[in-house]
Amino acid sequence: MKMIEKKQKRFLVVSLLIPVILLLIFVVYPAINLIQTSFLEWDGISQVKEYVGIQNYINMFTNSPNLWLSLRNNGLYLVFHMIMIPIELSIAVMLNSKMKGRGIVKSIIFLPFVISGVGISYAFAYFFSPVNGAFNEILNVCNLDTFIRNWLSDPKIVNFTLIFVSIWRFSGYHVILFISGLKSVSPELLEAAEIDGANSLQRLRAIQLPSMALVMDFVLFDCIRGTLQHFEIPFVMTQGGPGYASSTFTLYTIDTAFKFNDFGMASTMAVAIMIMVMMIYLIKNMIPKLLKKR
């Protein structure tokens, strides 16, 4: 018995060794290094690094108005992606039924997620272009030319244009995740509920949704993490402009590091976003528990 236990332990140690080493090298060490750099004044090039204590953190809160503007834009992405979740779930339920042509629809919906984000962003930059842009042409053809706007350069509109592209790109992925969650629900259970007279909405609320809590949890986490770290679509389509109107937290962090050579401050921002993602996720997990207690 002891022999088997020993072998089991050895097997566990051996199989965990490589992932743990990789985790230490590629996650733990860079994270420690990042935190360490956040206390330094460093241009990213020079060999001289000056320790400045929490000065970068103070500056981030008191002297970086464009950073907070960028974070507000991330918030907009988060709100709209959250609004999309029930719609994505509805599409998933629809595609999980015995609807005709669901295979093709699934492929079409999932396709934007598979295509390179940079490629999509370039395509949409031309789609919304003020000269020869397909979107404006469509509006023209439909006699809706009064709705033509500067989609990528009006500070009041630009974020919504980018959010539209982001939703187009990521919603399909969430739909596929929801479908896989729905597929995991036992058909016997659903059949029994149907025999008992439960309608499709009741089955969704009482059986399907609780059964796919894990998938829902993952989608929510993906939304929070993804929207707070959003980068490629605004980077390619607008470069965060005009001014900082469509900048995001990550985009501003990258500008701080590479355009302004302030790697110390950029590391501080990276630490902040890490903490923010963790905090929002913890709060999200705490809310259901608190509601249950009440």
Add this chain to the structure above:
Amino acid sequence: MRKSNIYLGIFSLVFLFLSGCAGNETKNETKNEGELDSNIKATLTFGTWDADSMKLYEELDIEGRFQELYPNVSLEIEEMKDDTEYFNAMKIRASAGELPDIMFNETVTLANFAEYLYDLSDTEAAKNNILADGYSVDGEVLGIPEKRQEEYVFFWRDQFEEAGVDVPQTWNEFVEISKKLQEYYGADNKDYMAIALGAKDEWPIYPLIENMPSGISGNGQYWNDMAKQDTPFEEGTDINIAYHKINDFFKTGVFGKDPLGMGYDQAFSIFMQKGAAMAMDSPIGLTAIKSEGIDTSNLESFYIPFRESEDDSLYLPVRGDFLMGITKNTENYELAKEFVEFYFSDAWYPDYISKLASASTMETVDKELDPVFESAERNSSNVVVYTYNGGDAEFQKLVTETRFDYKKLGAQMFEPDFNIEDVFTKLNKDWKKARQE
């Protein structure tokens, strides 16, 4: 057992942390003086973001030519998409001590990488280069410019003639003819642009926003002088005057209906299709036009007239570009130095530069000007050339502290609500504070 695991974990973390810190130190190879064996076996590495240069390296066989001198030396040349990608990569490599043997810089980046570059003052290449001295840092030539670059306004002569406008000689004339062209052609074509810009990318604004402050007085050290002042943006300064003029110019509508909605590639391709009368660019713009097979017999150029009166001098900023240097990370300093000498010698440079649109930087190599560039000399009077400096370390430090991003600022000038006075007030305040710190 558990305790020992925890100790092991802590030990691993500390070990990784310390080894990582040790890795931050840059290799500081000492140079080996003396004769170089022509049979030396080595690989020299360098990178470029100029697609035309990359093509020429292959077409003119740079490796084969260098191997005539050093048969066992191979060249590893890396091509990057653009300068942003190149310098981002170089910053990361510098901190890891992994810079290539040979490194190209721009005038703006030279000060940042100064501590990683060897002094090349004693090379023949530096001695024969007409611009190298102008970019020396503390008396050391850290980069030898391979291209001489100035900015042009390319224009279609037939459009000017049809609209009845002449080549502008002053700033006001430049604004006026742009308005006239926009009115003339914009009446029938709502997508028309008197000047194709592509301000969404921000950098295409540089011929105005970067050059005009120094172009008013012809002071190539303008940014460096600014670094010595507490409030360099106050009324009456050249930058204040220049940015007011640009701000007003950007509000005239001569850059099309939505200049911020288009990038450089799209705007420039519209110019090539004659959907715009003018486009501002370096000689690289002409290379792009020619590579598209477009007929240039009707294409001319002029220098941006920053002056107020035709009696004043038209100051033309000239910059050295692609400043070739040797990094301190190289393990083959002598060989790298030989390569620099070869690069600017008759064995390579004349053939290479003659195929590029940019002008020669070497006293020893004359290059015939393209007719399009020749027309700029003809179209602009009283031109005075000055060497433009992208800003020393002190200026770059202030840029970091104040987040003074002139290209972004230029793009913001297209916004209807943009208030330039507020920006100047804030910049003056931040600049003063940063200098005091």
